[in-house]
Amino acid sequence: MVIAAIETVDYHAAGEPFRIVSQGLPTVAGDTVAERRAIVIGAGGTATAPRPGPLDDIRRLLTREPRGHGGMYGGFVVPPDDGEAHLGVLFWHKDGYSTACGHGTIALGAWAVDSGRVAAPADGTARVYIDVPSGRVTAIVHRRAGRTTSVTFRNVPTGIAARKIPVTTSRGPVQVDLAHSGACYASVSATSLGLAVTPEQLPEITAIGREIRAALADEPATRHPDDPRLSGVYGVILHEELPDTGTGLHQRNVTVFADGQIDRSPCGSGTSARLALLADSGRIATGDELRHESIIGTVFTGRVVGTHAAGVVTEVTGTAYRTGEHRFLLDADDSLGTGFLL
Numbered sequence: 001m002v003i004a005a006i007e008t009v010d011y012h013a014a015g016e017p018f019r020i021v022s023q024g025l026p027t028v029a030g031d032t033v034a035e036r037r038a039i040v041i042g043a044g045g046t047a048t049a050p051r052p053g054p055l056d057d058i059r060r061l062l063t064r065e066p067r068g069h070g071g072m073y074g075g076f077v078v079p080p081d082d083g084e085a086h087l088g089v090l091f092w093h094k095d096g097y098s099t100a101c102g103h104g105t106i107a108l109g110a111w112a113v114d115s116g117r118v119a120a121p122a123d124g125t126a127r128v129y130i131d132v133p134s135g136r137v138t139a140i141v142h143r144r145a146g147r148t149t150s151v152t153f154r155n156v157p158t159g160i161a162a163r164k165i166p167v168t169t170s171r172g173p174v175q176v177d178l179a180h181s182g183a184c185y186a187s188v189s190a191t192s193l194g195l196a197v198t199p200e201q202l203p204e205i206t207a208i209g210r211e212i213r214a215a216l217a218d219e220p221a222t223r224h225p226d227d228p229r230l231s232g233v234y235g236v237i238l239h240e241e242l243p244d245t246g247t248g249l250h251q252r253n254v255t256v257f258a259d260g261q262i263d264r265s266p267c268g269s270g271t272s273a274r275l276a277l278l279a280d281s282g283r284i285a286t287g288d289e290l291r292h293e294s295i296i297g298t299v300f301t302g303r304v305v306g307t308h309a310a311g312v313v314t315e316v317t318g319t320a321y322r323t324g325e326h327r328f329l330l331d332a333d334d335s336l337g338t339g340f341l342l
Helices: 033-041 054-063 102-114 199-215 268-280
Strands: 002-013 016-021 073-078 087-093 124-132 135-144 147-154 159-169 172-180 184-189 233-245 248-257 289-293 299-308 311-318 320-331
Touching (some): 002 102, 016 054, 054 073, 054 320, 102 135, 184 199
Parallel strands (some): 016 073, 087 124, 248 289
Antiparallel strands (some): 073 087, 135 147, 233 248
């Protein structure tokens, strides 16, 4: 007997998966997306150790083997905070729930238009307004000849929390910069750790990312100034310089987030954090372009487009492609239940 049947539409944005669940979900209480996330995590739970519940059972089913994998990412489509937005989303990964996700916003924008949920011209742009736990974001979907060609993610304002925080690591002392861009990101030069952002060095990168995140657990600057639900380091960005392009700066990065999960894309919200730090250093001006490359060579382009009382306003452009449509089943006699992680 089948006790669960979950249908998804899967995309990837610059190589990072995004599994969209829009139907068949249990009702989640709460008046806002941020409240729903807190309720799903549950009293006594944390973002990376949520309490058991019907919705979290679905997250586990979709992120764990044999239906998912340790790098899986996705979102539950939920009602928006009000009628001004098209949809809301609860972002999730193998360990729990995040407060922001740029690559997911890019994928959701493409899905909303491609599925007909949001009307769009054959040539031109459509704006998809999405409520996420950190606020309202916009996916600007670019179209040509009836096809989605790219999506620009306009993030919530990004504010710098601290610069050059000393952190002692197993690879020596380093200086870390912190920025809140829907989630709190710690940026550190990979070169300063004797590392290069390459797949061959991924085990060392993952280990040091987890180490730095743990070292910053009690750092006051990781606390969000307005919303404690957004506090705590979500991801550690290890970055390195590449030769400038004809249009601006060029960097490669890898983000280690949650409990050692690796972002295959250049990280959308993380790109916002990098842009704010580069602008603060005087290395990038409003309108200048950052070519942001991932550990697998995929690219987002980012720019600062304005200022805000809470920081700078950024836009990040990338592509998203549908990879499949799935109907996942859970049989009552399956001893593995919602699955396992290795």
